Amino acid sequence: MLIKTSKETTSDQSISKEIPTFTVKRTITGLGLFTLKPFSEGKRIIEYTGKIISSDDKKEMSGRYLFEISEKLAINGKTRTNLARYINHSCRPNAIAYLSGRRVWIWAKRNIKAGEPITIDYGKSYFDDYIRPIGCKCEKCVKKLNGTSGKVVSQQRD
Numbered sequence: 001m002l003i004k005t006s007k008e009t010t011s012d013q014s015i016s017k018e019i020p021t022f023t024v025k026r027t028i029t030g031l032g033l034f035t036l037k038p039f040s041e042g043k044r045i046i047e048y049t050g051k052i053i054s055s056d057d058k059k060e061m062s063g064r065y066l067f068e069i070s071e072k073l074a075i076n077g078k079t080r081t082n083l084a085r086y087i088n089h090s091c092r093p094n095a096i097a098y099l100s101g102r103r104v105w106i107w108a109k110r111n112i113k114a115g116e117p118i119t120i121d122y123g124k125s126y127f128d129d130y131i132r133p134i135g136c137k138c139e140k141c142v143k144k145l146n147g148t149s150g151k152v153v154s155q156q157r158d
C-alpha cells in the first residue's frame with residue numbers, strides 16, 4: 001500500500017510562520033478576544049479548552065471560567081492557553097457556543113469582520129451571578145443606556 005505523506009518544507013520556519021488569528025485587548029469590561037481575520041456565518045472560530053472537572057471539584061473553584069457541559073461536568077477554562085476565556089458576554093452576541101461530545105466550540109453566529117471582538121451569550125445564571133450586579137456593558141446595553149440617560153459610567157475591571 002502506498003501511503004502518501006505531505007511534503008513539508010522545514011528550512012524556512014520564519015517565513016511559513018502562521019499569522020495569529022486572535023488578539024487579546026482591553027475593553028470597557030476588561031480583556032476581550034478580538035479576531036484578526038474574518039469569519040463567515042456558521043464557521044467554527046475557536047475551542048473553549050480546559051480541564052474537565054466534576055461537580056465535586058467545582059465547589060472549590062471560582063466559577064467564572066467554568067463552562068458547564070453537563071449537570072455534573074464542567075470545563076475549567078482558567079488556563080492562559082485557553083484564549084476563548086477572553087470572549088466577553090454580549091446580549092447581542094456574534095458567536096455561539098456548542099457542545100460536541102465533551103468539547104465546546106465557539107461558532108460564528110453571523111459574518112464577523114476582522115478586528116471585531118468575539119462575543120457570546122453567557123446564559124442567565126452567569127449573567128445573574130457576575131454581570132447583573134455590576135451592570136452589563138455590552139454594545140446593546142450601552143446603547144440602551146446612552147439612549148435614556150445620555151451618560152455611560154465606565155467601570156474598569158480586570
Ligand SMILES: [Zn+2]
Nearest residue numbers: 091136138141
Ligand atoms: Zn448586555
